[in-house]
Amino acid sequence: xxxxxxxxxxxxxxxxxxxxxxxxxxxxxxxxxxxxxxxxxxxxxxxxxxxxxxxxxxxxxxxxxxxxxxxxxxxxxxxxxxxxxxxxxxxxxxxxxxxxxxxxxxxxxxxxxxxxxxxxxxxxxxxxxxxxxxxxxxxxxxxxxxxxxxxxxxxxxxxxxxxxxxxxxxxxxxxxxxxxxxxxxxxxxxxxxxxxxxxxxxxxxxxxxxxxxxxxxxxxxxxxxxxxxxxxxxxxxxxxxxxxxxxxxxxxxxxxxxxxxxxxxxxxxxxxxxxxxxxxxxxxxxxxxxxxxxxxxxxxxxxxxxxxxxxxxxxxxxxxxxxxxxxxxxxxxxxxxxxxxxxxxxxxxxxxxxxxxxxxxxxxxxxxxxxxxxxxxxxxxxxxxxxxxxxxxxxxxxxxxxxx
Numbered sequence: 001x002x003x004x005x006x007x008x009x010x011x012x013x014x015x016x017x018x019x020x021x022x023x024x025x026x027x028x029x030x031x032x033x034x035x036x037x038x039x040x041x042x043x044x045x046x047x048x049x050x051x052x053x054x055x056x057x058x059x060x061x062x063x064x065x066x067x068x069x070x071x072x073x074x075x076x077x078x079x080x081x082x083x084x085x086x087x088x089x090x091x092x093x094x095x096x097x098x099x100x101x102x103x104x105x106x107x108x109x110x111x112x113x114x115x116x117x118x119x120x121x122x123x124x125x126x127x128x129x130x131x132x133x134x135x136x137x138x139x140x141x142x143x144x145x146x147x148x149x150x151x152x153x154x155x156x157x158x159x160x161x162x163x164x165x166x167x168x169x170x171x172x173x174x175x176x177x178x179x180x181x182x183x184x185x186x187x188x189x190x191x192x193x194x195x196x197x198x199x200x201x202x203x204x205x206x207x208x209x210x211x212x213x214x215x216x217x218x219x220x221x222x223x224x225x226x227x228x229x230x231x232x233x234x235x236x237x238x239x240x241x242x243x244x245x246x247x248x249x250x251x252x253x254x255x256x257x258x259x260x261x262x263x264x265x266x267x268x269x270x271x272x273x274x275x276x277x278x279x280x281x282x283x284x285x286x287x288x289x290x291x292x293x294x295x296x297x298x299x300x301x302x303x304x305x306x307x308x309x310x311x312x313x314x315x316x317x318x319x320x321x322x323x324x325x326x327x328x329x330x331x332x333x334x335x336x337x338x339x340x341x342x343x344x345x346x347x348x349x350x351x352x353x354x355x356x357x358x359x360x361x362x363x364x365x366x367x368x369x370x371x372x373x374x375x376x377x378x379x380x381x382x383x384x385x386x387x388x389x390x391x392x393x394x395x396x397x398x399x400x401x402x403x404x
Contacts, residue, residue, distance in 0.1 A: 241334050
């Protein structure tokens with residue numbers, strides 16, 4: 001006779017385990033300590049087996065019967081419900097162990113050797129600040145476009161449109177890595193193209209070539225009362241037009257003053273290739289002055305507050321603001337200023353300037369010898385540029401044959 005819910009409620013513990021049968025192999029097992037457990041007895045391949053369905057009353061009589069009926073359908077198809085339950089547990093455990101955050105951290109660690117330290121740190125910071133709190137806990141195999149959309153909308157609501165684009169790119173790369181490693185089958189970012197505002201391309205503020213004399217006069221007068229090292233840093237950015245981080249993280253063992261050459265190692269370059277900076281006479285003079293100032297430091301630009309560290313990335317930007325160039329000039333702006341001036345005023349071909357700026361080569365063949373390509377032309381160019389800067393400081397207008 002089938003069980004009733006009242007019979008289940010009234011089942012009292014006895015000295016030994018006993019069971020109350022329901023129907024089709026389902027029964028309630030009552031333990032001496034009072035626990036009541038649902039069990040299903042069945043046969044498969046000539047063997048008698050038992051399957052657990054949970055504890056009464058957490059699992060009601062009705063729910064236990066539903067579980068029994070589902071198990072009997074599997075048995076009818078020749079499938080052992082115990083094995084099916086075990087596989088489901090393993091699948092759930094696997095999904096729990098392959099969250100987006102876990103896969104993203106693995107992807108980040110594998111790619112870190114290919115990135116500059118600053119770039120790798122920036123990616124991890126963005127993931128930890130904006131992505132992991134929203135979707136990090138989700139199984140990557142179950143990540144949907146809506147999940148990513150909602151996460152990116154929060155960034156967009158801050159007005160950080162360029163950050164939306166880059167974050168979507170990072171998430172897409174993580175998902176592609178998950179597909180490659182058989183932990184996901186779709187990339188949910190692929191369906192989000194066009195879902196966000198296109199960010200307006202912002203260029204780094206930079207003065208025009210005809211503003212250079214006034215800028216140099218301001219720097220030389222030093223009404224802003226900048227430290228000598230800070231003024232030399234600005235001058236070297238102008239003369240070498242490297243990126244700000246490449247300059248302030250420079251070490252003396254990278255610089256060959258006798259050979260008039262600075263070799264920036266690959267790990268500090270954006271494109272992850274070593275880069276040669278030919279040194280003009282003016283640049284060497286500035287470096288010798290810095291050497292005398294930082295004689296006991298490995299850094300070319302040692303921090304005045306913490307000599308074991310290099311100059312802060314914000315020092316140059318703040319100095320330019322104090323000079324009255326806020327919104328008009330940035331550390332990166334010296335690269336644009338140099339490119340425009342050298343091409344227009346000195347008449348030097350674009351390819352030579354481009355190589356000195358360490359832009360990405362256009363082909364694999366170029367990449368193979370990018371470090372030294374046009375090196376002789378670049379040496380001459382860097383000296384001509386330094387001479388041009390000196391003349392600009394004296395308010396002299398010079399033009400070379402072939403210039404515009």
